[in-house]
Amino acid sequence: GAVVSQHPSWVICKSGTSVKIECRSLDFQATTMFWYRQFPKQSLMLMATSNEGSKATYEQGVEKDKFLINHASLTLSTLTVTSAHPEDSSFYICSALLAGTDLNQPQHFGDGTRLSIL
């Protein structure tokens, strides 16, 4: 149980393109989802916390207008990287918390999306 699906798994696109990444909880409802970014050989850095039906909470230094997050249902959150540039190339990973649980509970991670901007 507790499967999180992330799509697409790999994206290669030209500079200036906007890219949308989907994160779905397949067998549970998630009121809270998280979006992380991971550069090669580094740790996971939280970008934002996505709450169903409300605005996302962004971490310091993350541009909310560049990384648009929508969490319209209990099973889907999307991250759109707008006007992507080569420096946005990274591994983006989402995770989800089972609805009704607090931030101290284990997170269930998607497979991640490798984004390469040419």
Added chain:
Amino acid sequence: GQQVMQIPQYQHVQEGEDFTTYCNSSTTLSNIQWYKQRPGGHPVFLIQLVKSGEVKKQKRLTFQFGEAKKNSSLHITATQTTDVGTYFCAGNFGNEKLTFGTGTRLTIIP
């Protein structure tokens, strides 16, 4: 901001040898979680420790949470090639978001 550090950053061991990674925080954690990320993969939850001084075992893996709830360790006995990956500790400071440690990358020499 609050940080969680891990040492060592890298560890190369001969297959069959033991491996330990240490996790340290400057302030008290409400809980510690451990995740494993295989090369090219995503983090997979291993275990959560909540109580001061808690010790949990999963087959060859032993997890400890310090008495002061500021440090933790993961020990693997008799490593196998399937243990390859990066091990992250992650902790919550109170009810705040999960903060990931810097990770320890384990490679196994067959």
